[in-house]
Amino acid sequence: MAAWGERLAGVRGVLLDISGVLYDGGEDGGSPIPGSVEAVARLKRSRLKVRFCTNESQKSRGNLVGLLRRLGFDISEGEVTAPAPAASLILKERGLRPHLLVHDGVRSEFDQNDMSNPNCVVIADAGEAFSYQNMNKAFQVLMELENPVLISLGKGRYYKETSGLMLDVGAYTKALEYACGIEAEVVGKPSPEYFRSALKEMAVEAHEAVMIGDDIVGDVGGAQRCGMRALQVRTGKFSLANTSGEAVAR
Amino acid sequence: MAAWGERLAGVRGVLLDISGVLYDGGEDGGSPIPGSVEAVARLKRSRLKVRFCTNESQKSRGNLVGLLRRLGFDISEGEVTAPAPAASLILKERGLRPHLLVHDGVRSEFDQNDMSNPNCVVIADAGEAFSYQNMNKAFQVLMELENPVLISLGKGRYYKETSGLMLDVGAYTKALEYACGIEAEVVGKPSPEYFRSALKEMAVEAHEAVMIGDDIVGDVGGAQRCGMRALQVRTGKFSLANTSGEAVAR
Structure with a gap:
């Protein structure tokens, strides 16, 4: 002691x-x-x-x-x-309009952000919302930007739930980084x-x-x-x- | 000329x-x-x-x-x-029993492989089958192995369809590599x-x-x-x- x-x-x-x-x-x-x-x-x-x-x-x-x-x-x-409230502030400060690849449960944290004509992607632990369609949409948004900005809420590899280990946001961030040839900014x-x-x-x-x-x-x-x-x-x-x-x- | x-x-x-x-x-x-x-x-x-x-x-x-x-x-x-027929042969040669994270359209190439009690994961361009649930299952199989083996059919970042650019297997392979702290073997x-x-x-x-x-x-x-x-x-x-x-x- x-x-x-x-x-x-x-x-x-x-x-x-x-x-x-x-x-x-x-x-x-x-x-x-x-x-x-x-x-x-x-x-x-x-x-x-x-x-x-x-x-x-x-x-x-x-x-x-x-x-x-x-x-x-x-x-x-x-x-x-x-990380979500912190990201919301950063987006406003930098004039960024996010395309959100997030779980519905956290979407309200971005109520104050302008979502029109996105010029960046925010990725969080989207869980079941990490469908191929949603990942591909985020990928396409990034590929259409001249200077693609990807903001990742944390870079966790996995976490534990009562039912077992679960893939976290970091794994999906790596996927988009690789596909687009970019590096994400981590908030969290x-x-x-x-x-x-x-x-x-x-x-x-x-x-x-x-x-x-x-x-x-x-x-x-x-x-x-x-x-x-x-x-x-x-x-x-x-x-x-x-x-x-x-x-x-x- | x-x-x-x-x-x-x-x-x-x-x-x-x-x-x-x-x-x-x-x-x-x-x-x-x-x-x-x-x-x-x-x-x-x-x-x-x-x-x-x-x-x-x-x-x-x-x-x-x-x-x-x-x-x-x-x-x-x-x-x-x-790559799929090549992978099927490699699996047999090495005594590997795959858990398949693949599109249904390619599953028949692995008809000759023993799928019981998997000791590796094979990932291919699964398209819509890249759901969170399927990715997490593959992740859990790898995390339970003492020496996790991940075989990736190619490492493409994206490809073009008539509807636009599409995320390819390489992006999802990177996700599993990061989550598990391993490096995939590429066939293709x-x-x-x-x-x-x-x-x-x-x-x-x-x-x-x-x-x-x-x-x-x-x-x-x-x-x-x-x-x-x-x-x-x-x-x-x-x-x-x-x-x-x-x-x-x-």
């Missing part, structure tokens, strides 16, 4: 990944990971600042928070950093902008913060590159094979 | 790509590229040996040849080199084995052969790396943007 005390000396803020750390999603809504509801409650009773940092891009923040509250978590929308973990914006919202410096996640690249690697400390949990998509750095992102 | 004569001096065999060179596919069966039916007929009347070298992996050789014959081409099954153009086997079937040496295709990487680059000459046509997916080496494969 002395070792833990040293490792966490000076920590003022805790960033918690959601999927695989607080709960495993699933068609039935998913289920909390044992002990996590109480762990969040204890953190919130402590002197530490807490922020929920997710790459969830199938659900709007409102839907995600509603689900987590029903599972017993003490969480509110204002405490969540998620592990991009440094994402972690910096979460730290700013907590008013905590990087060296005072610890990221807790199940993903060795998206959570642990990304946070460490920003000067934060990081802990990998052994739940979610964690497996011994992943400790070598083969896992990625949600 | 003298220049052409010099460039083609000593040529005894012509390898013809099919999609984008002889015809553009489409839901209605597609349509021949103007002049191509007559060009094939003239080649066959000449002293040159002719072989049709395709990465077509949505249709069995029988279905493809039937379609081309209906469009007016002089072509028979024995003159076609295609531009793999050297593919060209060598076509040359062997023609009984022609590499320096005596010319490949004619619309793909700068899959057709032209692949053939040149095997010591063949190559010509890129300006039909099919050819576009001026592609001449810089950005196009790939079918």
Whole structure:
């Protein structure tokens, strides 16, 4: 325990990944990971600042928070950093009009964006909406642009649901990158902008913060590159094979 | 014309790509590229040996040849080199039992393969069968294998149908490679084995052969790396943007 005390000396803020750390999603809504509801409650009773940092891009923040509250978590929308609202702001700042390749559950996050005559594609974890037809439409939109812009909400390889491992947005982003000969811009973990914006919202410096996640690249690697400390949990998509750095992102 | 004569001096065999060179596919069966039916007929009347070298992996050789014959081409099954029959042989030689992520039209090429308890995945241009569910199933099969083997029939980025550009198998192969952290084995153009086997079937040496295709990487680059000459046509997916080496494969 002395070792833990040293490792966490000076920590003022805790960033918690959601999927695989607080709960495993699933068609039935998913289920909390044992002990996590109480762990969040204890953190919130402590002197530490807490922020929920997710790459969830199938659900709007409102839907995600509603689900987590029903599972017993003490969480509110204002405490969540998620890629879709961040992407919506970036699109407006840059005058980008998105063609959306996303799940219906997250579409409302883009209500303020102009969708006419698209000049970029936004790809998120679309799940079942990753049909050939929808992928091909996004591909064709990109191929018709002089300077194709592809914005990817995260670059996760897969995540865990109660029914098993599920392909994440990163795999489909790679498909479009290869087909179009372009590189996507990532909004979400592990991009440094994402972690910096979460730290700013907590008013905590990087060296005072610890990221807790199940993903060795998206959570642990990304946070460490920003000067934060990081802990990998052994739940979610964690497996011994992943400790070598083969896992990625949600 | 003298220049052409010099460039083609000593040529005894012509390898013809099919999609984008002889015809553009489409839901209605597609349509021949103007002049191509007559060009094939003239080649066959000449002293040159002719072989049709395709990465077509949505249709069995029988279905493809039937379609081309209906469009007016002089072509028979024995003159076609295609990746699915080659893959079927490789699977048997190596004791591999495939999980197929392919179009129904090509499934019959694998009738001789044992599909029980799969120990590899074969991915082809599955078209509409590239649903999220089918992709995720293939991903899960690979993740459960100790040594995941992914065999990809070609690595094309896209091809042209009468209705427009269409995502090809290479894009989906990249998705699975990224998700699983593996590299696929390619059966088909531009793999050297593919060209060598076509040359062997023609009984022609590499320096005596010319490949004619619309793909700068899959057709032209692949053939040149095997010591063949190559010509890129300006039909099919050819576009001026592609001449810089950005196009790939079918």
